[in-house]
Structure formats: structure tokens, C-alpha cells
Amino acid sequence: xxxxxxxxxxxxxxxxxxxxxxxxxxxxxxxxxxxxxxxxxxxxxxxxxxxxxxxxxxxxxxxxxxxxxxxxxxxxxxxxxxxxxxxxxxxxxxxxxxxxxxxxxxxxxxxxxxxxxxxxxxxxxxxxxxxxxxxxxxxxxxxxxxxxxxxxxxxxxxxxxxxxxxxxxxxxxxxxxxxxxxxxxxxxxxxxxxxxxxxxxxxxxxxxxxxxxxxxxxxxxxxxxxxxxxxxxxxxxxxxxxxxxxxxxxxxxxxxxxxxxxxxxxxxxxxxxxxxxxxxxxxxxxxxxxxxxxxxxxxxxxxxxxxxxxxxxxxxxxxxxxxxxxxxxxxxxxxxxxxxxxxxxxxxxxxxxxxxxxxxxxxxxxxxxxxxxxxxxxxxxxxxxxxxxxxxxxxxxxxxxxxxxxxxxxxxxxxxxxxxxxxxxxxxxxxxxxxxxxxxxxxxxxxxxxxxxxxxxxxxxxxxxxxxxxxxxxxxxxxxxxxxxxxxxxxxxxxxxxxxxxxxxxxxxxx
Amino acid sequence: xxxxxxxxxxxxxxxxxxxxxxxxxxxxxxxxxxxxxxxxxxxxxxxxxxxxxxxxxxxxxxxxxxxxxxxxxxxxxxxxxxxxxxxxxxxxxxxxxxxxxxxxxxxxxxxxxxxxxxxxxxxxxxxxxxxxxxxxxxxxxxxxxxxxxxxxxxxxxxxxxxxxxxxxxxxxxxxxxxxxxxxxxxxxxxxxxxxxxxxxxxxxxxxxxxxxxxxxxxxxxxxxxxxxxxxxxxxxxxxxxxxxxxxxxxxxxxxxxxxxxxxxxxxxxxxxxxxxxxxxxxxxxxxxxxxxxxxxxxxxxxxxxxxxxxxxxxxxxxxxxxxxxxxxxxxxxxxxxxxx
Ligand SMILES: Nc1ncnc2c1ncn2[C@@H]1O[C@H](COP(=O)(O)OP(=O)(O)OP(=O)(O)O)[C@@H](O)[C@H]1O
Ligand SMILES: [Mg+2]
Numbered sequence: 001x002x003x004x005x006x007x008x009x010x011x012x013x014x015x016x017x018x019x020x021x022x023x024x025x026x027x028x029x030x031x032x033x034x035x036x037x038x039x040x041x042x043x044x045x046x047x048x049x050x051x052x053x054x055x056x057x058x059x060x061x062x063x064x065x066x067x068x069x070x071x072x073x074x075x076x077x078x079x080x081x082x083x084x085x086x087x088x089x090x091x092x093x094x095x096x097x098x099x100x101x102x103x104x105x106x107x108x109x110x111x112x113x114x115x116x117x118x119x120x121x122x123x124x125x126x127x128x129x130x131x132x133x134x135x136x137x138x139x140x141x142x143x144x145x146x147x148x149x150x151x152x153x154x155x156x157x158x159x160x161x162x163x164x165x166x167x168x169x170x171x172x173x174x175x176x177x178x179x180x181x182x183x184x185x186x187x188x189x190x191x192x193x194x195x196x197x198x199x200x201x202x203x204x205x206x207x208x209x210x211x212x213x214x215x216x217x218x219x220x221x222x223x224x225x226x227x228x229x230x231x232x233x234x235x236x237x238x239x240x241x242x243x244x245x246x247x248x249x250x251x252x253x254x255x256x257x258x259x260x261x262x263x264x265x266x267x268x269x270x271x272x273x274x275x276x277x278x279x280x281x282x283x284x285x286x287x288x289x290x291x292x293x294x295x296x297x298x299x300x301x302x303x304x305x306x307x308x309x310x311x312x313x314x315x316x317x318x319x320x321x322x323x324x325x326x327x328x329x330x331x332x333x334x335x336x337x338x339x340x341x342x343x344x345x346x347x348x349x350x351x352x353x354x355x356x357x358x359x360x361x362x363x364x365x366x367x368x369x370x371x372x373x374x375x376x377x378x379x380x381x382x383x384x385x386x387x388x389x390x391x392x393x394x395x396x397x398x399x400x401x402x403x404x405x406x407x408x409x410x411x412x413x414x415x416x417x418x419x420x421x422x423x424x425x426x427x428x429x430x431x432x433x434x435x436x437x438x439x440x441x442x443x444x445x446x447x448x449x450x451x452x453x454x455x456x457x458x459x460x461x462x463x464x465x466x467x468x469x470x471x472x473x474x475x476x477x478x479x480x481x482x483x484x485x486x487x488x489x490x491x492x493x494x495x496x497x498x499x500x501x502x503x504x505x506x507x508x509x510x511x
Numbered sequence: 512x513x514x515x516x517x518x519x520x521x522x523x524x525x526x527x528x529x530x531x532x533x534x535x536x537x538x539x540x541x542x543x544x545x546x547x548x549x550x551x552x553x554x555x556x557x558x559x560x561x562x563x564x565x566x567x568x569x570x571x572x573x574x575x576x577x578x579x580x581x582x583x584x585x586x587x588x589x590x591x592x593x594x595x596x597x598x599x600x601x602x603x604x605x606x607x608x609x610x611x612x613x614x615x616x617x618x619x620x621x622x623x624x625x626x627x628x629x630x631x632x633x634x635x636x637x638x639x640x641x642x643x644x645x646x647x648x649x650x651x652x653x654x655x656x657x658x659x660x661x662x663x664x665x666x667x668x669x670x671x672x673x674x675x676x677x678x679x680x681x682x683x684x685x686x687x688x689x690x691x692x693x694x695x696x697x698x699x700x701x702x703x704x705x706x707x708x709x710x711x712x713x714x715x716x717x718x719x720x721x722x723x724x725x726x727x728x729x730x731x732x733x734x735x736x737x738x739x740x741x742x743x744x745x746x747x748x749x750x751x752x753x754x755x756x757x758x759x760x761x762x763x764x765x766x767x768x769x770x771x772x773x774x775x776x777x778x779x780x781x782x783x784x785x786x787x788x789x790x791x792x793x794x795x796x797x798x799x800x801x802x803x804x805x806x807x808x809x810x811x812x813x814x815x816x817x818x819x820x821x822x823x824x825x826x827x828x829x830x831x832x833x834x835x836x837x838x839x840x841x842x843x844x845x846x847x848x849x850x851x
Contacts, residue, residue, distance in 0.1 A: 249607060253579070256606035260629035261542035267632040268545055326545060329538050377535070377581030 005218040006211070013210055017203040024199055025192055032188045033140065036181060037159065041138040044161035044177040047097050051175065052165060054091065059084050060102060060111070060165075064173055067110050072119030075110060081118065088113055098146065098158065101176040102165075103128055110173070114147050131162035131174040138162075140181070157182045232453070235463055242463075243407070250374030254340055258333030265326040265333075272323040279313045282306070343369045347399055357390035360398070360430060360497075364421055367402040375410040380418040388423055388430055391497060397473045398497075401481070404466040405434040405493050411457065412438025412491060429479075430497045437490040441483065449483070527551055528572040528643025533562040533588060534604075535580040539628075543575065550636060551643065559583025559591075566592055571599045572646040573639055575626075578605035578612055586612045589620035597651035600642035600797070602626055613752045617764045618777075623797075625753040641799065649796045666710040666782040667692065671700045673718045677743060677767075681713055684775040689782055697727055704735055710785035711778065715767075716744040716751060725751050729759035729803060730811055736795045739785045741777060743769055760798040 063080050070078065088100055092113065102111040107123025122128050130137040138161045146153050163175045285306065293299050303310075346366040368381050375381075402421070409419045417437040424431045441449060448454040450471055455464030467481075474481040479497035486492070530551045532543045540555040547553045554569070556562035559582055566574065574592050578585035589601040603616050606628035616622050623642055626635065666689040670681045678693045685691065689710070694700045696718060703709070712732075716725045725742075732740055740761040744751075747766040755761045762784055763777045788794050803811070 253607040256628050257536050257539060260606065261536070261538045263629045264542040264546055264632050268542075322545070326542075329541060332538060377579060 005221070006215055009210060009214045010207075013207055017199075017207065021196065021199040021203065025195055028195055029188065029192060032191070036184050036188070037138055037140060040159040040179055040181055040184075041136060041161055043096075044138065044159065044179055045136065045163055047095070047100075047177050047179070048161075048163045048165070048175045050091060051088070051100065055084065055087060056165060059087075060173065061167060064104050064110060067104065067108075072108070075108075076115070076118045081111065081115070084111055085113070085115065096179045096181075097177060098153070098156075098180050099176075099178040103174040103176065105132070105171065105173060125162075127160065127162035127176070128174055131164040132171060134164055134171065136161060136163050146178075153180075156180055157185045235453070236465055238463075246374050247370065247403075251340065251344065251370070254373040255337060258336045262330045262333040265330050269323045269326045269330075272319055272326075275315055276320065276323075278309065279315055282310050282313055285309075339369075340373075348396060355392055355394050358393055358395045358398075360388050360391050360393075360432065361385045361423055363395050363399055364402060364423060364432065367399050367406065368421060371403060371406045371410070375407070378416045379410055379413050380416075381406075382418055382420040384420055384422040386424055388425060389499060391430055391499065393477055393497065398477070401470040401473050401495065402432070402434070404470045405495075408466060408493075409434055409436035409438060409491070411461070412436055412440075414439065417490075425499075426496075428499050430499060432495045432497075433484070433492050434495075435485075435490060435492045440488050440491055441486045446483070446486070527640055528647065529554065529570065530639060530643070531556065531562060531565060531571045531574045531599075533557075533559065533575065533580070533585070534577040536577070539577065546632060547636060547639060551639065559585075559588040562588055563591055563595070566596050566599070571596060572643040573600045573602060575602045575604050575639070578603060578608045578616075584612060586615045586620050589616065589622055593621060598646055600646045602638070602642065604628060604630065608749060610747050610749055610752075613749050614747060614764055614766065617752060617756055617761065621762075622756060623760075624801075625756045627753070645797055645799060649793050651794070651797060666690070666785060667707075668711045668713055668778065668782075669694065669700065669703055669709045671695070671697070671712065671714040671718075671724075672743070673715065677713075677715065680769065680771060680774060681743075681778070684771050685778040685782070688779060697722075697724060700731070704731065704738075708735075709738060710789070711739045711741060711781045713741045713743055713778070716742060716746055716755075725755055725759070726803060726807060726811055727814075728755065728761070729800065730808065732759040732761070733800055733802065736798065736800075737785070737788050739781045739788065741765065741781050743767060743774070758801045758803060760800045 059080065063078075063084070066080075067075055067078070075081075088111075092098075092100065100111075100113045101109055101117065103122055104110050107121055107125070107128055109117055109120045109122060112118050112120075127137040127139070138159060141158050141160050143156055143158060144154065146156055146158065157180070158178045159181050161175075161177050161179075163177065164171045165173045165175055286301075289299050289301070343366050346362070347370050364385065365383065368383060372381055406419060406421070413419070413436060419437075420433070420435040422433040422435065424433075445456060450467050451464070452468045453464040455462040471481045474495055474497070477497055479495060481493065481495050484492045484494040528551045530547055530553050532540055532547075532553060533556045534540050534543070535557055537557065540557065544553040544555055551573075554565060554571070556565055558580055559576075562574070562576070563583075565571075574589065574596075576585040576588050580588075585603055585605065589603065592599055592601060600623045601620055602624045603620070603622050604626045608616070613625070616625065623645075624638060626638070668681065668685060668689045668691045670678055670691060670693050672678060673695050682691060692703055692709070694703060700714075712728075714724070714728050716728070717723055728740060728742065732738060740755075740759055741763045742755055742761050743765045745767045747764065752764050755764065762781050765774060765777055
């Protein structure tokens with residue numbers, strides 16, 4: 001299965017873009033909210049300052065002092081409250097402040113713009129405690145329902161600040177101010193939306209660029225792969241052609257020899273026969289003469305007419321014998337050619353597709369005969385066969401296997417040497433060994449010999465397809481091809497083929 | 512088959528030469544001796560070693576050998592024969608030879624002819640007769656081997672090749688021992704050879720993709736028999752080399768790319784050979800060549816005229832790139848094209 005680069009890039013880059021966009025929005029929101037809190041806190045502090053200026057020293061300081069001794073219900077009904085409340089409302093009108101509360105140092109609500117809350121104890125509130133420790137505490141809260149000073153509002157986002165209030169150096173009380181930031185948050189949300197849209201557009205453009213680049217790259221890679229495959233196919237093809245060419249050259253050479261001497265001999269024999277025409281004519285003439293005079297001891301020759309002819313006779317009886325020997329050699333040559341053609345036919349077996357019962361020894365003999373014409377004469381071929389039962393196989397494929405093995409063996413022998421082909425029956429298997437006296441297979445080469453395109457030979461000599469193809473064919477026959485011995489004295493390749501037709505039949509043909 | 516009866520039977524007292532035939536096929540040996548025995552004294556050997564023993568013991572005018580034999584190959588045998596019996600003319604008779612052995616047959620065995628199997632029953636006896644006659648009348652000069660006597664420096668080399676690299680190479684290899692003249696086309700070569708005599712010709716068989724000049728080299732060699740030809744060529748096809756041997760009697764065939772050291776040796780030996788030919792004029796006869804047929808020669812003359820017009824008009828190639836492509840080329844150079 002091919003790796004889908006474009007898909008991969010699309011999915012991963014979209015995932016990362018999404019992540020990046022989410023992170024951006026998240027950080028924006030954080031920053032915006034923090035900013036808003038700071039801003040609102042400052043605003044609330046200002047509000048407090050305004051209240052403080054107008055109310056603190058004039059009203060709350062004495063009120064706080066007075067309220068100290070009062071109980072909560074008394075506080076609620078205190079006469080000063082109404083007055084303070086009016087002033088507060090005046091100040092709050094028109095602003096974003098929704099509520100103002102004042103606590104005394106014990107955490108009791110001494111005033112709230114929501115009058116019902118006066119007297120409540122808030123000493124446990126962390127905001128209050130923080131303010132008592134001297135810090136201004138601000139937080140964002142969401143209220144489903146909130147009773148502001150003039151009405152009850154719903155579903156608001158509010159900023160709540162606790163602001164300490166000093167009397168000289170010590171904290172005299174705490175202001176709590178609520179202000180409405182719902183519109184702010186709305187703005188933030190709107191900006192967020194814009195941000196998301198912007199990110200989508202930017203990342204979309206980025207993705208488009210990436211997609212174009214990657215698609216082009218993928219096109220190039222696919223093209224390169226296709227070219228490489230084609231090159232390999234061509235190599236395989238040219239290897240086939242090369243080994244075929246070698247075979248054809250060998251066969252041509254083999255044919256050429258009988259052709260050469262036969263042509264020469266036939267020409268000489270014809271010339272010889274032509275020379276014999278005259279003596280034959282003379283002899284026939286004499287014979288005719290003799291026949292015409294039966295029962296006489298001597299005949300007369302009229303030399304006037306035939307002297308010229310008779311003296312022109314210049315050949316001895318050895319000439320006929322010689323011509324016969326020449327033609328005998330020609331016959332011999334024709335016999336050689338017939339043998340070659342027969343072997344060629346056996347080797348290629350036009351019934352390629354068929355699986356037939358085969359005498360493997362005969363196939364081996366054919367392969368050896370063909371191989372002999374292609375391998376150098378210094379290498380001796382030895383047949384070491386024992387009787388074999390017929391084997392159900394595809395003979396032309398097995399021929400290819402044995403030819404490959406014999407060719408390899410021949411190429412491993414640099415000088416004189418021999419190749420022995422041995423056939424045996426072992427249990428329910430036929431075992432064929434191709435044993436050469438070549439240089440052996442080095443240890444570092446051994447693990448790779450069955451790899452496609454692995455070769456130690458020069459370009460043009462070997463393509464490294466011989467053994468992998470051979471092993472394929474043997475395995476398709478349910479057998480195995482392996483190296484059973486190798487040393488500096490030579491190598492043995494062994495083919496085992498099961499006799500039981502238990503396995504599935506070998507495939508009809510190879511591509 | 513009147514041609515055969517043209518050869519009158521040998522008079523018995525004296526044959527026209529002693530011939531040694533070598534082949535591993537007894538049928539071939541029989542056929543050869545039947546073909547040649549009328550005119551020559553034929554001895555056969557079934558292999559290289561047997562043949563060498565015979566050559567050492569006896570004197571032969573011609574040795575005909577097959578190339579592919581078990582044991583010693585024909586090329587190796589003929590090389591040995593050259594050393595043992597330099598007078599004998601060497602003929603390689605073969606149905607199929609790989610490039611390597613063909614090259615060695617020229618460079619090491621210095622064969623007289625390369626004859627293909629099947630041979631012609633009319634031509635082969637003629638060829639053998641010619642070779643035998645040459646061997647009898649013109650014994651070989653001293654073999655050129657081992658330590659070469661330094662060429663006397665009066666030699667001259669004509670280099671005919673379209674590739675400047677070859678000219679440079681020859682200059683490196685032999686600039687110190689001979690005067691070297693460089694030409695890159697046939698017309699100039701012809702003019703040079705008319706103007707003066709050269710000792711050695713170094714030539715390529717192709718002066719461009721479509722100009723094949725092996726026949727021309729043969730023609731030159733026929734017009735100037737004393738010229739020692741060294742072919743330095745890319746294309747070493749068997750039949751080209753065979754033609755150069757038979758019709759051009761080239762002295763060496765060196766396939767490109769040639770190593771300077773090897774070329775140096777070859778050129779030195781060629782210069783010495785040229786000196787030899789100069790000193791002993793009749794040695795040239797040992798390198799008689801087969802004539803080109805007249806039709807071929809006529810075509811060659813026509814080609815020559817064509818070449819002349821071609822050479823005159825060939826303009827200097829301009830190498831400025833078209834400007835529009837510059838950006839595209841820079842782009843391709845930076846990123847590559849993705850095509851192997
Ligand atoms: N009998 C052998 N002796 C030594 N080495 C061998 C022998 N047979 C194969 N090898 C090694 O195995 C390698 C692979 O062999 P294989 O037949 O697959 O390819 P090849 O012979 O190199 O090329 P091709 O068969 O395609 O022409 C060879 O290059 C060689 O090194
Ligand atoms: Mg192989």
C-alpha cells in the first residue's frame with residue numbers, strides 16, 4: 001500500500017492548525033479578561049474614592065463609630081441610613097456600578113445599596129478578609145439574578161471588588177463595589193469570533209500553500225517511483241534479452257561449425273562429381289561397346305574419335321572414395337544440426353503453459369547440451385544421473401532454473417574446472433545438485449545471493465535476477481533451492497522437488 | 512564450381528606452401544585439408560599445445576586457427592606463433608568472437624586476416640595462397656616487443672579525431688618522441704598526407720554521430736601502405752575491427768577511453784614499426800590489404816566531397832543561453848527537477 005502523503009499532511013496539519021487556533025483564542029481571552037479585571041478594579045477603586053470623598057469622613061466614620069454598639073435590626077432602622085442611601089443612589093446613577101456595600105472591621109454589613117442586606121455578617125468572606133489584610137480583591141462573577149439598586153437584573157457578568165478603607169494608618173472598614181461588565185465581555189466574545197475567523201482564513205491560506213507544495217512533491221515522488229520501477233523492469237527485460245542473446249550466440253556458434261564444414265565439403269564434392277562426369281562418360285562408352293559384342297574376347301576402340309576424351313580423363317578411383325567421405329562428413333554435420341534443433345525444441349517447449357509428467361534427467365541433459373554451447377570449452381560438464389520417476393512439473397520453467405544454476409557455476413570458474421550435475425531420489429523428493437569447482441561464495445555475499453538485483457558481477461554480465469527467479473520457480477513447485485556447500489573449492493546448489501503432488505499444482509506460467 | 516577446377520592440381524614435386532590448420536573440431540580440420548591439400552601441404556592440429564609443438568619443430572608459411580578451443584584460445588596461440596615463427600602469416604578463422612578476443616587478435620597476435628566461418632571455398636584458397644607467397648618472399652622483420660628501442664624522434668604522427676581530448680591525450684603520450692599534427696576532419700587529413708609523409712596515423716572510426724570513416728581509414732592505408740595505422744575508437748564492434756584488419760591492416764586498435772600509459776606504449780611500438788617499414792621497404796608487402804570494392808570506393812569519394820562542404824560551413828557553436836530560460840534554469844538548478 002502506497003503512503004498517501006497528501007492525506008497525511010492534510011489530516012495532521014489541520015489538527016495542528018485547530019490546536020493552534022484554540023490556543024490563540026484561549027490566550028486572547030486570558031489576556032483580555034486580565035486586562036478587563038485590572039481596568040475595572042481601577043474603575044472600582046475610583047468609584048470608591050468618589051464615595052469616600054463624599055461620604056467617608058462626613059458620614060461613615062461617625063456612622064461606623066456609632067454602629068459599633070448597635071444590633072443588626074437597630075442598624076437597619078438607623079435614621080442615618082436613609083440619608084446615606086440617598087446620596088449613594090445619587091452618585092451611582094448613570095454609572096456601571098450596580099451595588100455598593102460597606103463593612104465594619106468585624107465584617108458586619110453596615111450599609112448596602114440593597115437595604116435588606118444591612119446587618120448581614122460577612123466576616124468569613126475571603127474578599128473581605130483580603131481587604132482587611134490590606135489588599136484590593138477583585139473577581140469576575142456571573143449572577144443569574146442580581147438585585148441592583150433600582151431593579152433586579154438577570155444574567156449579568158459583574159466585577160466584584162473589596163477595597164479597604166483607611167482611617168489614618170489603620171483600616172477602618174471595607175467597601176464592596178459591584179460593577180457590570182456584561183458589555184465588555186460581549187465585546188471580548190465578538191473579538192474572539194473575529195479572531196477565530198481570522199485564524200481560519202490565515203491557516204486556510206497556509207494549508208493551501210502546504211497542500212500545493214506537498215501535492216507537487218507527491219507528484220514528483222510518484223513520478224520518480226514510476227521511473228524507477230520502469231528502469232528496473234527494463235533492467236529485468238534487458239537481462240532476459242542478454243541471457244537469451246548469450247544462448248542464441250552459443251547456439252549460433254554450435255550451428256555454425258557443421259554449416260561451415262558441410263558447405264565446404266559439399267562444394268568440393270560437387271566439384272569432384274563434375275570432374276567425374278567425363279570419366280563416367282568414357283566408362284559408359286566402353287561399357288556400351290562391350291555390351292554390344294557379347295561373347296567376344298576383344299573389342300575394337302576407334303581412337304580417332306575418342307582419344308581426346310580418354311586422355312583427358314584425369315582422376316583415380318580414390319577421388320570417388322574421397323567425395324564419399326566428404327559427403328559422409330556432411331551427413332554427420334546434418335546429424336549434429338538435427339540434434340541441436342531437437343534439444344532447442346525440448347528446451348523451450350512451446351507447450352509452456354502445461355504441467356506434465358517429465359523425466360527430469362532428460363530435461364537436465366537438454367539443459368546441459370544447450371549450456372555447453374554457451375559456456376567456455378575449458379569447463380567440463382559431468383552428468384551424474386540416477387533413474388528418476390516422472391515428475392509433475394512445468395519443464396520449461398525448471399529448465400530455466402537449471403540453466404541459471406549452470407550459468408552461475410560456469411561464471412564462478414575462472415580457469416579450467418568442472419560442473420557436475422547430480423540427480424537422486426531421496427524419500428519422496430527428487431534432489432538435483434549443481435556442483436561447481438569455482439571460487440565459492442564469500443561469507444559477506446552469502447546472505448544476499450537470493451536478493452533481487454543483487455549481483456557481484458559487472459554490469460552487462462549479471463543483473464542479480466538469476467537466483468531469485470530460480471528460487472521462485474522452485475518454490476512454486478513446492479520445492480526448495482538452497483546452497484548446501486560452499487568453500488574455496490566450489491559451491492553446491494541443491495534443488496529439491498517433492499514427488500507427491502500433494503501441494504497445489506505449479507502455476508501455469510510466469511510473467 | 513568452376514572456381515575450384517581453376518586451381519590446378521599441385522604438380523607433386525613442390526607445393527605452394529606449408530599450412531598449419533588448428534581447430535578442435537575434427538570435421539573442420541578435415542574440411543580444411545580437403546579444401547587446401549590440392550595446392551598446399553596441409554598439417555592439422557586439434558589444439559593449441561599440439562600446434563605449438565608443430566610450429567617449434569617445423570617451418571610453416573601460414574597458420575590458420577579457430578578462436579574458441581578448449582585450452583588455449585586461437586588468439587593466444589597466434590600470439591605465441593608470432594614469437595616463435597614470425598615468418599608465418601597468421602589467420603584467425605572463427606564463427607563467433609567476443610570483442611575482447613577480436614581486439615587482442617589485432618593488438619597481440621597481429622593477425623593478417625580475420626576470416627569468418629563459414630568460409631568461402633573460392634576465397635579461402637586464394638587468401639592462403641597470397642599469404643603463403645608473402646611469407647616466402649618477405650620474411651618478417653625483428654619482432655617489436657619487450658624493451659622498445661626508443662624511436663629516433665624523426666617520426667611523425669597524424670591525429671584524426673573530432674574530440675579535442677584525444678588530441679591532448681596523444682600529445683601527452685607521444686609528444687616527446689614524435690612530431691604530431693592534429694586534424695579533425697577527413698579533408699584536412701587527405702591534404703596533410705598529400706603534402707608530406709607520416710609514420711603513424713592515429714584515427715577514430717567516427718568523426719561525429721553520423722560520419723563513420725573506418726572505410727576511409729582502409730582507403731588511406733591502401734594509398735599510403737607505409738603508414739602505420741592506430742585506431743583509437745569508441746566503437747569496437749567486431750565487424751568494424753575485422754574490416755579494419757582485412758582492408759586496413761591496422762597495427763593497433765585501442766578502445767576508448769584509453770589510458771595514457773597504454774597509448775604511449777602502443778604509439779612507441781607503432782613508431783618503431785614505421786621505422787622498420789621505412790628501412791626494409793618490402794616488409795610492407797606483409798601487410799597487403801584486401802581492396803575495397805570499386806562501388807564502395809566511389810561512394811567514399813562522394814562522401815569525401817560531402818564532408819568537404821560540411822566542414823567549410825560548420826559555424827562556431829554559440830553557447831549563450833536564451834535569456835527567457837534563465838530564471839527557469841536557475842529554479843531547476845536550485846530545486847532540481849525530480850527526474851533522474
Ligand atoms: N555457483 C556460484 N559460485 C559463486 N558465487 C555464486 C554462485 N552462484 C551465485 N553466486 C553469487 O550470487 C550472486 C547472485 O547470483 P544471481 O544468479 O542471482 O545473479 P547474477 O548471476 O549475478 O546475475 P544474472 O543471473 O541475473 O545474470 C552472484 O553475483 C554471485 O556473486
Ligand atoms: Mg546468475
